[in-house]
Amino acid sequence: MEKKRYAQVGIGGRARMYYKAIAKTFHETAELVAFCDTNQTRMDYANSVLEEEFGYHKVPTYGAEDFERMIEETKPDTVIVTSIDRTHHRYIIKAMEMGCDVISEKPMTVDAVKCQEIIDCIARTGKNLRVTFNYRYSPHNTAVRDLIMKDTIGDVKQVHFEWLLNTSHGADYFRRWHRDKRNSGGLLVHKATHHFDLVNFWLGTYPKTVFAFGDLKFYGRENAEERGVTKFYSRVHGQKNAQGDPFALVMEGNEQLEKIYLNAEKDDGYIRDQSVFGDNISIEDTMNVLVRYASGAQMSYSLNAYSPWEGFRVCFTGTKGRLEVEVVEAVYINAGGDAASEGVVAGTSIVVYPMFGEPYKVDFEKGVGGHGGGDSVLLNDIFGAPTDDPYKRAAGYIDGAMSILTGISANKSIATGLPVNVLDLVDIPGYRR
Numbered sequence: 468m469e470k471k472r473y474a475q476v477g478i479g480g481r482a483r484m485y486y487k488a489i490a491k492t493f494h495e496t497a498e499l500v501a502f503c504d505t506n507q508t509r510m511d512y513a514n515s516v517l518e519e520e521f522g523y524h525k526v527p528t529y530g531a532e533d534f535e536r537m538i539e540e541t542k543p544d545t546v547i548v549t550s551i552d553r554t555h556h557r558y559i560i561k562a563m564e565m566g567c568d569v570i571s572e573k574p575m576t577v578d579a580v581k582c583q584e585i586i587d588c589i590a591r592t593g594k595n596l597r598v599t600f601n602y603r604y605s606p607h608n609t610a611v612r613d614l615i616m617k618d619t620i621g622d623v624k625q626v627h628f629e630w631l632l633n634t635s636h637g638a639d640y641f642r643r644w645h646r647d648k649r650n651s652g653g654l655l656v657h658k659a660t661h662h663f664d665l666v667n668f669w670l671g672t673y674p675k676t677v678f679a680f681g682d683l684k685f686y687g688r689e690n691a692e693e694r695g696v697t698k699f700y701s702r703v704h705g706q707k708n709a710q711g712d713p714f715a716l717v718m719e720g721n722e723q724l725e726k727i728y729l730n731a732e733k734d735d736g737y738i739r740d741q742s743v744f745g746d747n748i749s750i751e752d753t754m755n756v757l758v759r760y761a762s763g764a765q766m767s768y769s770l771n772a773y774s775p776w777e778g779f780r781v782c783f784t785g786t787k788g789r790l791e792v793e794v795v796e797a798v799y800i801n802a803g804g805d806a807a808s809e810g811v812v813a814g815t816s817i818v819v820y821p822m823f824g825e826p827y828k829v830d831f832e833k834g835v836g837g838h839g840g841g842d843s844v845l846l847n848d849i850f851g852a853p854t855d856d857p858y859k860r861a862a863g864y865i866d867g868a869m870s871i872l873t874g875i876s877a878n879k880s881i882a883t884g885l886p887v888n889v890l891d892l893v894d895i896p897g898y899r900r
Contacts, residue, residue, distance in 0.1 A: 470495075470496060470497055470498040471496065471497050471498070471544045471545060471850075472498050472500050472541070472542065472543045472544045472545070473485075473489060473497055473498065473499055473500065473543055473544070473545050473546070473547055473570075474499075474500050474501040474502075474503065474537055474538065474541055474543035474545075474546050474547070474567075475499065475501070475502055475503070475546070475547040475549060476502075476503040476504065476531075476534060476546060476547070476548055476549070476550050476558050477503075477504060477548060477549040477550025477551065477554075477558075477572075478502050478503075478504040478506070478509050478510050478513045478549070479504075479509065479549070479550075479727065480727065481549045481572055482513065482549045483513070483516070484842060484846070485547050485549060485570075485846075486499055486502075486513060486516075486517065487516075487521060488846040488849075488850055489850060490517050490521040490522075490523035491521045491523075492846065492850070492851075493846070493847075493850035493851050494523070496850060496851060496852070497850045499517075499523070499526050500526060500527070500541040500542070500543050501526050501527050501528070501529060501537050501540075501541040501543065502514070502526055502527070502528045502529070503528070503529045503530070503531060503533070503534050503537050504528075504530070504531065504550075505530065505531045505734070505735050506731050506734040506735050506737070507528065507530070507734055508726075508730055508731035508733070508734050509727055509731045509734070510528040511528070512726040512727060512730075512731075514526065514528070527540070527541060534558065534561060535561065535565065538561075538562065538565045538566075538567060539565075543567055544567065544568065545567055545568045545569065545570055546558065546559075546562040546567045546568075546569050546570070547569075547570045547571075548562075548569060548570070548571040548572060549572045551644055551650055551651075552574055552576070552577050552645075552650060552651050552652060552656070552657055553576075553577050553581075553649060553650045553651070553652075555571055555572075555574070555575060555576050555577075555581075556575075556576045556581040556582075556584055556585050559571055559575075559576075559585055559588070559596060560584060560585060560588045562594075563588050563589065563592045563594040563596075564588065564592060566594070567594065568594050568595040568596070568597075569594065569595070569596045569597070570596075570597045570599060570849060571596060571597070571598050571599070571867070572598075572599055573598055573599060573600060573660045573661060573664075573867070573870070574652060574656050574657055574660040574867070574870070574871045574874070575596075575598050575660075575864065575867035575868060575870075575871055576871065577649075577650075577651060577652035577656050577657075577871070577875075578652060578875055579872070579875050579892040579893050582868050582871060582872065582875070582892075582893050583893045583894065585864065585868075586864065586868065586893065586894070586895060586896075589864055590896065595863070596863060596864040596867065597849065597861065597862065597863065598862045598863070598864065598866060598867035598870075599845060599849070599862070600661065600664050600665075600668075600845075600860075600862045600866070600870070601842050601845045602661045602664070602665055603664070603665065603668055603845075603858075603860040603862065604842075604844040604845045604848070604860055605812075606831055606832050606833060607792065607794060607812070607815045607817060607831060608665060608668075608669075609831075609858055609860070610817060610829060610831035611669055611781075611783075611790070611792055611817065612668060612669050612858050613858070614790060614817075614819065614829065615669055615670065615783070615790070616671075616858075618787070619787070619788070619790065619819055620783060620784070620785035620786075620787050620788040620789060620790050620819065620821075621785035621786030621787030621788065621822075622762075622785055622786045623670055623762075623764050623783045623784070623785045624763070624764055624765070624784060624785060624786065625764065625765055625766070625783070625784040626666060626670075626764060626765070626766040626767070626768075626781065626782070626783055626784075627766070627767050627768075627780075627781070627782045628662060628666065628766060628767070628768045628769075628779070628780075628781045628782075629768075629769050629779060629780045629781070630658075630659070630662050630768075630769070630770050630771075630778075630779040631771050631774035631776060631777055631778060631779065632654075632658070632770070632771065632772040632773075632774060632777060633773075633774050633775060633776055633777040633798065634713070634714065634773055634774070634775070635777075635798045635800060636777055636798065636800065637752070637771075637772035637773055637774065637777070638686070638714055638743050638772070638773070639716070639800055640654060640657070640658070640750070640772060641686045641687075641741075641743040641748055641750075641752070641772070642716055642739065642740060642741045642742070642743055643739060643741070644737070645657055645750065646741070646747070646748045646749070646750055647747070647748075647749055647750075648749040648750050648878075649749075651750065652871070652874060652875065652878065653681075653749075653750040653751055653874070653878060654750055654751065654752075654754065654770060654772060655679070655681065655751070655754055655756070655770065655873075655874035655877045655878055656871055656874035656875060656878065658770070659754075659756075659768075659770055659873070659874050659877075660870045660871050660874060661870075662768065662770070662779070663758075663768075663869075663870045663871075663873035663874060664862065664866060664869075664870035666758075666760075666766060667866065667869050667870060668860070668862075668866075669783075670760065670762055670764055671762070672760045672761050672762035672764065673760065673761050673869045673889075673898070674758050674759070674760055674761075674869065674872065674873045674876070674889045675759050675760060675761050675888065675889055675890070676758070676759040676886055676887070676888055676889065677756060677757070677758050677759075677873055677876035677877050677880055677886065677887050677889060678756070678757045678877075678880050678885075678886040678887070679754065679755065679756040679757070679876075679877035679878075679880040679881050680754070680755045680881060681751035681753065681754040681755070681877070681878075681881045682751055682752075682753055683748060683750070683751055683752055683753075684752055684753040685752050685753070685772070685773040686743045686744060686748060686752050686772070686773070687743075687744060687745070687746070687748045688744055688745055688746050690744070691744035696744065699742065699744060699745070700712075700742050700745075701741065701742060701745055702738050702740050702741050702742060703715045703716055703717060703718070703740040703742070704718060704719070704729065704740055709742070714742075714743050714744070715740070715742075716739070716740045716800070717740075718739065718740055724739065727739075728740075751881070752771070752772040752773055753770075753771055753772075754769065754770040754771075754877070755767075755768070755769050756768040756769075756770075756873070756877045758873060776795060777795070777796045777797075777798065778793070778794045778795040778796045778813075779792075779793075779794050780792065780793045780794075786822075787821065787822050788819060788820050788821040788822045788824075789819075789820040790817070790818070790819055790820070791816075791817075791818045791820070792815075792816070792817050792818075793814075793815070793816045794812055794814070794815050794816075795812070795813045795814040795815070796812060796813060797812075797813050812833075815833070816828065817829040817831065845860075848860070848861060865895060865897075865898075868893065868895060872889050872892060872893065873889070875892060876889050876892065879892075
């Protein structure tokens with residue numbers, strides 16, 4: 468059996484899950500042929516991990532300026548894109564134009580213009596784009612899809628969805644490149660793409676109209692000053708005022724954080740441990756969104772990035788009853804430990820309330836590992852031997868577009884104070900305006 472060849476661009480915190488899967492679990496069906504990044508130190512560390520931890524061989528490394536040369540010389544079948552969100556479209560489009568399929572981390576991109584460029588490129592080249600929505604594969608989320616598919620609560624008319632990011636994981640978005648909305652699209656794109664995709668997936672529909680509010684209410688210097696804070700710092704490393712701050716990220720003593728970021732600063736100047744109470748934060752930490760779907764369902768959604776606990780509650784009300792889901796997730800810092808710890812479920816409850824009948828809890832197979840057990844199932848679906856999937860969890864470019872367009876529309880609504888018609892933003896083949 469001929470192995471599929473993969474090159475990976477963007478070798479930061481999200482990259483490890485993919486190159487580990489190829490090197491350790493799926494080396495009989497997949498081959499890693501190259502790394503590409505803006506930072507040589509980061510690529511050198513990834514190569515050392517391949518050799519020392521996974522017993523794999525080093526791969527050639529290429530600077531971002533040599534992305535096209537990498538494809539020409541190493542001839543990958545597929546390019547894995549795990550770079551900063553605002554660069555996704557650039558690598559997706561160029562890889563496809565050079566004959567490669569693409570696997571992209573979520574979000575597919577950050578705004579409507581870039582989204583349209585990707586859609587047009589796919590129509591032009593005929594290449595395939597896979598967007599990695601690992602939450603679809605979490606057993607509890609698959610169980611929700613199963614219950615709705617089986618008409619357990621009838622035709623879903625209303626969804627209330629509350630996602631909470633805690634002061635560990637949630638705060639981390641305000642230390643990193645994500646804090647600049649130009650890089651990430653804000654949390655309504657970067658993070659909520661997961662959540663909006665789940666609703667599309669669960670209900671089998673897509674968003675039509677979006678209205679939203681959002682603001683920076685907790686993080687940022689001005690908010691801290693209003694709470695009486697007087698000691699500030701720009702970053703943690705080497706600054707006295709950071710000592711004792713529970714929001715400070717200390718990289719010293721953490722091997723991954725030191726080798727991926729602290730030791731790599733000399734290459735590109737990227738600072739990983741910025742203060743969450745600094746200036747120049749342009750994303751929101753408090754967001755509320757209303758969505759009307761093509762199916763007729765309506766959703767109220769909230770996202771908060773400074774909660775004492777992490778997880779979500781989602782309630783579906785249908786013509787035959789109500790379905791309530793609560794998931795509590797464990798604490799995690801990106802690249803601060805084992806990637807399999809991200810989104811690990813600490814507790815889950817699924818309860819059905821029939822319209823006329825006694826409520827009951829739903830039993831389902833519990834997942835193990837990252838994103839509620841979804842990561843391992845997703846990776847097998849990508850690199851291994853996937854089986855027929857009645858839930859159709861594999862997400863293509865239209866799924867990727869429809870998830871981010873909810874957040875992109877929400878961003879536009881926040882900026883204008885007006886509702887947004889989603890399909891006014893892009894032209895997607897097969898979808899009417």
